[in-house]
Amino acid sequence: MPLSALTLSSLPATIQTPTYDRTAHAPGVVHLGLGAFHRAHQAMVFDQLLTRGDTRWGIHGVGMTRPDLVNQLRAQDGLYAVRIADAQGVKWQVLGALWRTNVAATERDAVVQAIAAPATRWVTLTVTEKGYTQALGQLLLDGLRLRQQAGLPGITVASCDNLQGNGHKLQALVKAQISSNDTTPQDAQLLRWLDALCAFPCSMVDRIVPAATPEVMAAAQEALGVQDNCALSTEGFWEWVIEDRFADPSDAAVLQSAGVRVTGDVHSYEEAKLRMLNGSHSAMALMGAVTGRPFIASCIGVDHIRTFVHQLMGREVAPHLSRSDWAEYRDALIARFGNPYLKHSVHQIATDSSQKIPQRWPPSVLGQIAQGASFEHHALAAAVFVRYTLGVDENGQPYALNDPQADSLMALGAAQRTEPAACVRALLSREDLWGTTLPHNTAWLARVTHWHQHILQHGVDAAIQQLLAQEA
Ligand code: CS2
Numbered sequence: 001m002p003l004s005a006l007t008l009s010s011l012p013a014t015i016q017t018p019t020y021d022r023t024a025h026a027p028g029v030v031h032l033g034l035g036a037f038h039r040a041h042q043a044m045v046f047d048q049l050l051t052r053g054d055t056r057w058g059i060h061g062v063g064m065t066r067p068d069l070v071n072q073l074r075a076q077d078g079l080y081a082v083r084i085a086d087a088q089g090v091k092w093q094v095l096g097a098l099w100r101t102n103v104a105a106t107e108r109d110a111v112v113q114a115i116a117a118p119a120t121r122w123v124t125l126t127v128t129e130k131g132y133t134q135a136l137g138q139l140l141l142d143g144l145r146l147r148q149q150a151g152l153p154g155i156t157v158a159s160c161d162n163l164q165g166n167g168h169k170l171q172a173l174v175k176a177q178i179s180s181n182d183t184t185p186q187d188a189q190l191l192r193w194l195d196a197l198c199a200f201p202c203s204m205v206d207r208i209v210p211a212a213t214p215e216v217m218a219a220a221q222e223a224l225g226v227q228d229n230c231a232l233s234t235e236g237f238w239e240w241v242i243e244d245r246f247a248d249p250s251d252a253a254v255l256q257s258a259g260v261r262v263t264g265d266v267h268s269y270e271e272a273k274l275r276m277l278n279g280s281h282s283a284m285a286l287m288g289a290v291t292g293r294p295f296i297a298s299c300i301g302v303d304h305i306r307t308f309v310h311q312l313m314g315r316e317v318a319p320h321l322s323r324s325d326w327a328e329y330r331d332a333l334i335a336r337f338g339n340p341y342l343k344h345s346v347h348q349i350a351t352d353s354s355q356k357i358p359q360r361w362p363p364s365v366l367g368q369i370a371q372g373a374s375f376e377h378h379a380l381a382a383a384v385f386v387r388y389t390l391g392v393d394e395n396g397q398p399y400a401l402n403d404p405q406a407d408s409l410m411a412l413g414a415a416q417r418t419e420p421a422a423c424v425r426a427l428l429s430r431e432d433l434w435g436t437t438l439p440h441n442t443a444w445l446a447r448v449t450h451w452h453q454h455i456l457q458h459g460v461d462a463a464i465q466q467l468l469a470q471e472a
Contacts, residue, residue, distance in 0.1 A: 115143025
């Protein structure tokens with residue numbers, strides 16, 4: 001039997017299920033990007049608010065491209081289970097905040113109408129780093145224009161992707177769809193309306209939510225007694241820090257009451273999270289991909305990788321953060337990475353590395369260079385990235401590069417066995433990855449070249465051990 005509104009009442013009594021009416025109200029939130037992360041993070045915050053009787057937080061969820069997930073969710077009436085598991089315990093919960101669904105690629109008009117619906121108060125986004133395209137800006141603008149023309153209130157449009165200053169980027173993207181054309185008086189009015197009545201807060205979101213696996217679905221069947229094709233697994237920890245900038249200012253207190261941190265200073269949380277958590281994730285993911293270790297937990301469980309990550313954060317990232325409690329943050333991250341319940345695939349995190357590296361590594365390297373300090377850990381991580389572009393691990397197992405830049409990266413990386421130095425130079429010269437300054441830094445180039453050579457000759461593990469011996 002599949003999980004659905006009909007089978008909800010047959011679940012074991014220990015499992016928390018939605019107690020609110022899921023059909024009486026129109027959704028107040030349109031969420032773009034219906035991946036695992038949103039469903040086990042924000043959807044759980046909104047579920048809390050709905051449970052308390054605030055009916056404004058039902059979600060109209062929009063899958064950007066893939067119809068399969070949306071079809072599965074529809075077949076389950078938008079219901080799915082989340083396993084929350086770590087050293088503190090294991091608990092299952094069925095979420096009911098998802099009230100409607102669409103696929104942007106095939107049902108664009110329905111999405112525009114959802115943004116323009118009178119009940120909509122928020123649009124939230126987790127469309128990944130590569131999702132910030134003109135098409136996205138235009139989709140949002142079309143919905144917002146309809147609102148303005150209908151005389152409806154402005155809304156809060158919150159980017160929740162792993163990008164520094166994500167709210168500013170999104171606002172600029174939406175507005176660019178107007179100013180790139182000749183501005184008519186109507187356009188000028190729309191721009192004024194956007195500035196005055198809509199809010200684009202920056203936000204930092206954090207929870208480790210691996211993509212769904214058959215193993216989690218089997219565990220869901222066991223725990224629920226029904227089949228759930230959309231079941232997810234996550235950790236107990238979650239954090240959502242959002243800038244105090246809302247179309248409806250009273251939302252600040254509402255979100256705070258559900259455990260969200262509302263602040264004027266998202267920046268210090270964003271930079272710490274991107275460079276410490278995500279920066280370490282990318283380094284471990286690439287190391288795991290090249291050495292044949294499948295999960296983040298299998299990487300952090302190896303002594304020399306754990307020490308490497310500890311030092312990367314403490315010595316090369318922390319000195320440039322404005323968040324002062326970084327040592328506790330680092331130690332908590334190491335424990336989270338080791339969570340045995342999270343089978344977080346290294347290849348999932350290595351996906352789109354070309355879009356992730358720019359936020360995660362260069363700011364720390366530049367900070368170290370400015371202080372005349374060592375950037376060896378980042379240089380080694382960059383060398384592992386170069387090695388990763390070969391598309392075959394150290395055991396001879398091939399893997400696919402899942403990246404919008406896969407073709408160009410593999411073309412540049414192909415020559416690394418025969419002309420390693422030229423290959424490193426070519427990959428490090430790319431400003432889309434490293435920014436405008438690093439490609440001209442000869443010391444950076446020299447150290448990445450050094451570690452790359454070491455990796456080709458002795459392997460990634462030996463290179464890490466050599467680095468630890470040298471930096472002891
Ligand atoms: C990961 C993130 O896939 C990735 O790139 O680094 O999804 C990470 O798990 C989340 O940002 C944690 O909050």
